[in-house]
Amino acid sequence: MMSPIGVILLLCFSLTSAELRDSTVSGNSPRNCYSCEGINCQRTSRQNVTVTCTDLLDICVTAYDDFMVTERGCLLELSLASKAKCNAGDKQCQKCNGELCNNLGRIDFQCIQCDGSENSDCNTGGSSVSPSQCAAPTSSNSYCYVKVEGTNLQRGCALSVKEQQTCLNDTACSLCLPENADVSSACNNYNLEYSKSGAAQGQQLFVPLIGVVSLLALRVLQ
Numbered sequence: 001m002m003s004p005i006g007v008i009l010l011l012c013f014s015l016t017s018a019e020l021r022d023s024t025v026s027g028n029s030p031r032n033c034y035s036c037e038g039i040n041c042q043r044t045s046r047q048n049v050t051v052t053c054t055d056l057l058d059i060c061v062t063a064y065d066d067f068m069v070t071e072r073g074c075l076l077e078l079s080l081a082s083k084a085k086c087n088a089g090d091k092q093c094q095k096c097n098g099e100l101c102n103n104l105g106r107i108d109f110q111c112i113q114c115d116g117s118e119n120s121d122c123n124t125g126g127s128s129v130s131p132s133q134c135a136a137p138t139s140s141n142s143y144c145y146v147k148v149e150g151t152n153l154q155r156g157c158a159l160s161v162k163e164q165q166t167c168l169n170d171t172a173c174s175l176c177l178p179e180n181a182d183v184s185s186a187c188n189n190y191n192l193e194y195s196k197s198g199a200a201q202g203q204q205l206f207v208p209l210i211g212v213v214s215l216l217a218l219r220v221l222q
Contacts, residue, residue, distance in 0.1 A: 033060035034072045034102050034136075037079070041069040042138050044160060050100065053077070060102035064092040067109055067142035067178070072102050105134040105157070109178050111144030112186045116152030123153045124191070131186035134178075135159055144181075144188035147173035155188050 035051035036043075053059075053074035063071040063082035071082045075095065078086070086093035096102055110131040114122035121128035125146075134142070134157035143158040145167050158164045158175060167173035176187035 028056075030054060030056055030058060031060060031074070031098075032100055033074050034062075034100060035074075036069070037071045037073070041072065041136075042140065044138050047136075047138065051077070060096050060098070060100070061086060062094045062102045062104070062136060064094075064106050066092070067106055067137065068140045069105075069136050069138075072136070103136055105136050105142060105159075107133060109134045109137070109142045109157070110181070110186050111157045111178065112155040112188050113157065115149070115154050117149070122155060125153075125189045127185050127189065129155070131181075131189075139164060142178055143167075143175040144178055144186055145173060145175050146188045146190065146192050148192055153192060 030053040032050050032052050034047070035049050036046055040046045040049075051073055053076070055074075055076055058074045058076045061071075061073065061075045061078060061082070062069060063078065063085055071078060075083075075086065082093065086095065091107060094102070094104070094107055096104075110133050112122075112125075112129050112131050113134075114129050116123040119129065134144075137157075137159040139159065139161045141164070143164055144156070145158045145163075146153060146155050147167065147170065148154075158167055164175065167175050172192070174188075174190075174192055176190075178187055181187040181189075
């Protein structure tokens with residue numbers, strides 16, 4: 001039977017390139033990881049809570065229920081349910097080998113993130129701008145957005161209930177679900193109609209009713 005140290009070494013070496021983070025790690029002290037469990041993972045006031053791992057070989061982990069963050073911390077100190085996801089190689093567990101590296105959403109929560117005032121390709125949509133992984137959301141649902149900002153379009157990740165509600169109430173902003181994206185791009189690769197004056201002419205909404213209900217239910221957490 002493999003020793004506990006052997007198991008941890010195997011986990012470390014099995015990290016994919018997407019799970020490795022460019023951050024400095026001390027060779028003689030344990031890693032620090034972002035930490036939360038349950039409903040605290042959705043509280044914006046708890047996003048910067050950290051924990052120091054007790055083992056030099058331990059790594060940082062984020063566990064999800066669908067796209068919602070359910071636990072963050074050190075691998076060896078996770079709940080049994082989260083450990084089971086990690087041991088099974090489930091995409092609802094994301095490991096990383098750096099310092100304070102577990103601050104991202106699920107590996108497939110990717111949106112185009114750009115501002116048309118800085119990158120003109122952002123105004124054209126399509127595959128002109130590559131999507132990138134979003135930060136860890138504080139809402140139970142994960143969305144990408146497109147919105148009109150002046151005479152340009154802005155695209156990004158809607159991570160909090162407040163951001164999502166603001167977009168829903170704005171006729172110049174549109175949300176979409178990341179799982180509805182095609183394999184070559186993100187779901188927010190479409191364009192909103194807008195004039196040179198920045199006035200929106202229409203809006204596309206891709207938010208299912210259950211998502212709207214969830215947004216309203218989570219207002220008390222903010």
